Amino acid sequence: MESNKAYLREKYQGLCNYLERDTLGSELVIYGTSALMLAVAYAKRKPAYLVRQFKQPSHIPERIINERIMHTGKISGVQQRDQDTLLMIKHRPLIPIFTSSTRLLPVKLPGVSVNANGFSWLQQCLVGREATFIPLNKGGKKDYIVCQLCLVHPPKGNRLLDVSETLLKLRFAKFAQDLASGVKRNGKYYKHLKRVEETTAEKEAWLSWAARYPYIWRRYNELKAWLLPKEKLLPELVR
Numbered sequence: 001m002e003s004n005k006a007y008l009r010e011k012y013q014g015l016c017n018y019l020e021r022d023t024l025g026s027e028l029v030i031y032g033t034s035a036l037m038l039a040v041a042y043a044k045r046k047p048a049y050l051v052r053q054f055k056q057p058s059h060i061p062e063r064i065i066n067e068r069i070m071h072t073g074k075i076s077g078v079q080q081r082d083q084d085t086l087l088m089i090k091h092r093p094l095i096p097i098f099t100s101s102t103r104l105l106p107v108k109l110p111g112v113s114v115n116a117n118g119f120s121w122l123q124q125c126l127v128g129r130e131a132t133f134i135p136l137n138k139g140g141k142k143d144y145i146v147c148q149l150c151l152v153h154p155p156k157g158n159r160l161l162d163v164s165e166t167l168l169k170l171r172f173a174k175f176a177q178d179l180a181s182g183v184k185r186n187g188k189y190y191k192h193l194k195r196v197e198e199t200t201a202e203k204e205a206w207l208s209w210a211a212r213y214p215y216i217w218r219r220y221n222e223l224k225a226w227l228l229p230k231e232k233l234l235p236e237l238v239r
Helices: 002-019 024-045 062-068 116-125 163-169 183-209 216-227
Strands: 071-081 086-090 105-107 112-114 130-138 145-152 160-161 173-175
Touching: 002 145, 062 130, 071 105, 071 116, 086 116, 112 116, 112 163, 145 163, 160 163, 163 173, 163 183, 173 183, 183 216
Parallel strands: 105 145
Antiparallel strands: 071 086, 071 130, 086 105, 112 173, 130 145, 145 160
16 A cells, blocks of 8 residues: 555656656646646536527527526617517627627517517617627527517616516516516516516506696606606606
């Protein structure tokens, strides 16, 4: 036993002495070992999103969806496919080496059914904006990916503005269940969207009642204009 320990200690010391000589061989050993460790780590974790641009839903591994990893991209267009409103996103990986400006990722907003006003609003206010998105679930036909989409608002600020939530607040969409709502980890988010729609409907009903009484309606608007700055009187993303 002692002889084996002495033999291993001798070999280890010999290796250390060899590497300390700063020769070409020692450099090859060091860099080769580092490259091997990097390859093993890549094979184990497969961080494709670091360098690979997502151009279609099949490019997004299930692991990334399960871990709710946030990505960034640019909204390049809006399309209507049957009953689904899709945003075309140009995904920007962390290391943008091989990217394409023509291949776009079709993204469906979660929990909403967008109406005609909402479609026009998406085209006018969102196209060309930078956004962050978290993949939640792939579409049934695998031709789109359901993603929680947020904008940085204001554009140079650091506050994320949820697009689905904003559509519900503007009454440009109705709450609707989809494939991602059946996933347990997304349950809390969909409950929040449903609650936003209910709160907006209650507020709209109260305003409709107040509008029947001109004096109350006038006083309400005067009070709101007095308390809030002018830019706050319009909904977010319409300002």
